[in-house]
Amino acid sequence: MNERLRPRDLAILAEETPSAPAHNATVEIFECADSGFDHDRLVELIRDRISFVPRYRQRLQQVPGRFANPIWVDDEHFDLAYHVRRxxxxxxxxxxxxxxxxxxxxxxxxxxxxxLWEMYLVEGLAGGRVALLSKAHQVLVDGVETVDLGQLLLDVSPEPKLLGADPWQPRPRPSSAALLVEAARDSVTQPRTVLDAARGTTGALLRTGESAAGTAGRVLGGLAGRRPQRAGALGGPLSQQRRVVTVETRLEDYRRVRDVHGGTINDVILATVTGGLRAWLMTRDESLRGFRRVRAVVPVSVIDTELEATSLGSQIAAHYVDLPVGEASPVVRLHQVSYSFQAHKETGRGVAANRLAGIAGFAPTTFHAIGSRLAAREVRRGYQVSVTNVPGPQSALYAAGARMVASYPVHPLVQGHPLAVGVTSYDGGVFYGITADRDQLPDAELLGTCLTEALDELLDTVNGGRSRAPRGRRGQAKPARPARPRGSRP
Structure with a gap:
């Protein structure tokens, strides 16, 4: 029996448009001068591990008449060379x-x-490095049935543990009659099947009508000599093109700030994002008008039996934070962010960062996928930006002998939200991936610079341990250390 697409996944497909594709991406950088890591070895590695994520060899099959949700079926023409590109x-x-x-x-x-996935091995980077760019649709990686393939490709040592490719044979595609019979059976045993399918079809038609109406309105506005009204830096219609900005910083810097001012690493990262947004917004025409606070949705890992279980040992919940971009003091910004998380910490549901970092494989890729699904689901609750921070292992990982030196998450954008921020910590680094709409935010590169300067602001307050810790956990001040090298934006 084939697995049927769940209602939430059907809604993701219905909401996807050419200007808002619903896939996550990750950019990983590898040192490969001595490993011989190339396209052929990557294909061999994926062929060896792909059996652990069977859905990566499946595609969606519609039911005739749309009497039930689509099902996942084996792709009879699956071609690994199509999905793994050079x-x-x-x-x-x-x-x-x-x-x-x-x-x-x-x-x-x-x-x-x-x-619904692709990988690109990008050669030619300076210093003999290569980049691995992976894309996977939100309905493919749900953290319940399927984790991200990237979680399975990395090893803890340069010697890859080859498991032996399975002799996979696709199951025959079910006939139209078989699909209808199965849909009829599900309608009896699972009455919501037909209702969910009807809702999904109706929702898709309504969204198509809304999109057409919006396009017509923009055309008429142009004919009348009026430009479409823009909603500012953190809102407005999306184009079909993206900008990607990456920022590399060092984890030790966040620890220094935490040890003096208290809170958590996550608090310091969010305070850095707040300071970066503040400086960036001040460079724009709108300055800080209307942006005294920026409403952010921050997916967090919790233990909560009432939420959908994942295969990663915790659930993901939405936490809302009003980032105080109107506050001039970096320490006060940090204290306000830390205080906003205090109630969450006191519930006892939170999952420690070291526990998340200890999950087998490179779990941040899967957590980012789940976080983006949550952000898409929460969009109607009125946030302005999503910020997903996932801790990863603090030791080196390898793909086919090549050492991974950086990992940048690239989150999808949802309609009306031209900016998303993902953060991954790994092997002593904290890596920001900023996704921006190319037309809405032509100055997104400047936001990356503002992030490193916001971290510098916080570090300037650490020297001498002058500040007191906020309410909650209090860290012990450490002696000042030599100035750090500035965070680079690779």
Missing amino acids: SALPRPGTHDQLRELVGRIVSRPLDRTRP
Whole structure:
């Protein structure tokens, strides 16, 4: 029996548009001078591990007449070479060139007639490095039935543990008659099947009508000589193109701030995002008008039996934070962010960062996928930006012998929200991935610079341990250390 698409996943498909493709991406950088890591070895590695995520060889099949939700079926023409692609930058490739390439690739929706994922090995980076860009649709990686393939490709040592590719044979595609019979059976045993399918079809038609009406309105406005009204830096209609900005900082810097001012690493990261947004908004025409606080949705890991279980040992819940971008003091911003999380900490539901970092494989890719699904579901509750911070392992990981030195999450954008921020900590680094609409936010690169300057602001308050810790956990002040190297934006 084939697995049927769940109602929430059907809603994700119905809400997806060319200007808001619903896939997550990750950009990982590898040192491969001595490992021989290339496209052929990547294909071999994926062929060896893909059996652990069977859905990566399945595609969606509609039921005739849409009497029930689509089902997952084996792709009889599955071609690994189609999904694992090779690209290159002109040597020596710069990180600016890599970001431009990533922005173009993540702008393109996935082909729904095939398994909903792609990977690109990008060669030619300066220093003999390569980049691995992976894309996976939100309905493919739900954290319940399927984790991200990237979680399975990395090893803790340079010697890969090859498990042996399975002799996979696709199951025959069910006939139209079989699909209808199965849908009829589900309508009896699971009465919500037909109702969910009807709701999904009606919702898709309504959204299509809304999209057409919006397009017509923009056309008429242009004919009348009026430009469409923009909603500012953190709102407005999306184009079909993206900008991707990456920022690398060091975990030790966040620990220094935490040890003096208290709170958690997550609090310091969010305070850094707050300071970065503040400085960036002040450079724009709207300055801080209407942005004294920025409403952010921050997915957090919890233990809660009332929420949908995942295969990662915890559930994901939405936490809302009003980021105090109107506050001039970096320490007060940190205290306000920390206080906003105090109630969450006191519930006892929170999951410690070291527990998340200890999950087998590189779990941040899966957590980011779940976080983006949550942000899409919560969009009607009126937030302005999503910020997903996931702790990863603090030791080196390898793919086919090549050491991973950086990992940047690239979150999808939802309609009306031209900015999303993902953060991954790994092996002593804290890596920001900023996804921005290319037309709405042409100055997104400046936000990356503002983030590093916001962290510098916090570090300037640490020297000498002058500040007191906020309510909650109090850290012990450490002696001042030599100035750190500035965070780079690769």
